[in-house]
Amino acid sequence: MxxxxxxxxxxxxxxxxxxxxxxxxxxxxxxxxxxxxxxxxxxxxxxxxxxxxxxxxxxxxxxxxxxxxxxxxxxxxxxxxxxxxxxxxxxxxxxxxxxxxxxxxxxxxxxxxxxxxxxxxxxxxxxxxxxxxxxxxxxxxxxxxxxxxxxxxxxxxxxxxxxxxxxxxxxxxxxxxxxxxxxxxxxxxxxxxxxxxxxxxxxxxxxxxxxxxxxxxxxxxxxxxxxxxxxxxxxxxIERELDTTDIRDLLMSNLESPRWDDIAERCLSCTNCTMVCPTCFCSSVEEVSDLTGDHVERQREWDSCFNMNFSYMNGGLVRNNVRNRYRQWMTHKLATWIDQFGTSGCVGCGRCITWCPVGIDLTQEAAAIRKDSQK
Structure with a gap:
């Protein structure tokens, strides 16, 4: 190491x-x-x-x-x-x-x-x-x-x-x-x-x-x-920019921004951004049995906050629409990750932008929320 x-x-x-x-x-x-x-x-x-x-x-x-x-x-x-x-x-x-x-x-x-x-x-x-x-x-x-x-x-x-x-x-x-x-x-x-x-x-x-x-x-x-x-x-x-000035407070004070609805109309909730991200670490644990039922393996698998069932608890879904799931991902990556680990969860590699099937760009979305908040 x-x-x-x-x-x-x-x-x-x-x-x-x-x-x-x-x-x-x-x-x-x-x-x-x-x-x-x-x-x-x-x-x-x-x-x-x-x-x-x-x-x-x-x-x-x-x-x-x-x-x-x-x-x-x-x-x-x-x-x-x-x-x-x-x-x-x-x-x-x-x-x-x-x-x-x-x-x-x-x-x-x-x-x-x-x-x-x-x-x-x-x-x-x-x-x-x-x-x-x-x-x-x-x-x-x-x-x-x-x-x-x-x-x-x-x-x-x-x-x-x-x-x-x-x-x-x-x-x-x-x-x-x-x-x-x-x-x-x-x-x-x-x-x-x-x-x-x-x-x-x-x-x-x-x-x-x-x-x-x-x-x-x-x-x-x-x-x-x-x-x-x-x-x-x-x-x-390098021409693309993300203004990180007070970005935690910016996002957390705009949780009801109409921009989240605009993103949800485009987002496929396909999980591509989390799969290619070099820092995302969500996972789930499953019990996998063989056909006889005599051998069972407990397996940890990559999961994503964009999967609907990822937020399932107590008989219901916490984030049951695309708007909430994208907001969870972006606010965690750029805001609450700082609360948890003392740093942003984004390193600027751009993978989530390239491999998004509809080309959603989190730098543009953050800029749009900042612009709306200043009006």
């Missing part, structure tokens, strides 16, 4: 493209399972990688509200895209987890807890907004009195290899949330891609162990200048 260090605390070097290709051998030699970006079903997703050839070389993503498509680049960049539909959440907080099992025996029911054989995972290609999301999920699952053992077991073994953004999508607004696009902390290694290799920032002993197994070079002034310019390019491309 990456230590909380700042950029000024790290040392830097240059890793050629040829040596970067050997990174996979080094990671597998250290018993890491490498998870990173690859192309699957027309999108850049996170999956198991075996070599540099699995990366989306020469591809980028074009994103708009409700739209996503891949497009070929005019170079061979390996990380020349922003973020896709997957986040690292699925590797640390799996969509389905078996918590315990029960088997009927001659002596009665026998209950056992499930012990996972957890792999050491190396996350390759983590963006700055995703580092911020990991920090938020750490607070949710590890920071309180009750620690989630499934998340903890996976998180403490994870090696984080971040990649600084050199381009931004039209749906990105990480600058508003102060979460990017520069990787500041929470990584073991951070890379900035140049045409002939990578500027590498080494922040932890675990990161140092990996780099020591590769042949690196001292950074030149030209390489430092190129890296700075490449990172600034992403900053300059």
């Amino acid at each position: 990456s230590e909380e260090l700042q950029v000024e605390d790290v040392r830097s070097c240059f890793l050629s493209s040829e040596q970067f290709a050997k990174l996979f051998e080094v990671l597998y030699g250290l018993d890491y399972e490498v998870i990173g970006p690859t192309i699957d079903q027309g999108a850049i997703t996170y999956d198991r990688l075996t070599s540099v050839n699995d990366l989306p070389r020469g591809w980028t993503d074009i994103q708009e509200p409700g739209k996503y498509r891949l497009q070929e680049r005019d170079d061979d960049a390996l990380f020349g895209y922003s973020v896709g539909p997957h986040s690292w959440k699925k590797n640390l907080f799996p969509p389905v987890s078996t918590l315990s099992v029960a088997d009927r025996t001659d002596e009665g029911w026998q209950f056992t807890e499930v012990e996972e054989d957890l792999p050491k995972m190396a996350f390759l290609g983590v963006r700055a907004c995703e580092l911020a999301a990991l920090k938020i999920q750490d607070r949710v699952f590890l920071g309180g009195a009750y620690v989630d053992p499934i998340y903890q077991g996976r998180r403490v073994q994870a090696l984080v290899i971040a990649v600084n953004c050199t381009q931004a999508a039209a749906t990105c607004f990480c600058t508003s949330m102060k979460s990017g696009p520069r990787c500041q902390s929470g990584f073991d290694l951070a890379l900035t891609e140049l045409p002939d290799g990578f500027v590498v920032e080494i922040a932890t002993p675990a990161g140092e162990t990996v780099i020591e197994a590769l042949r690196t070079q001292e950074l030149s002034e030209d390489q430092l200048s190129q890296a700075t310019a490449a990172r600034q390019q992403a900053v300059d491309q």
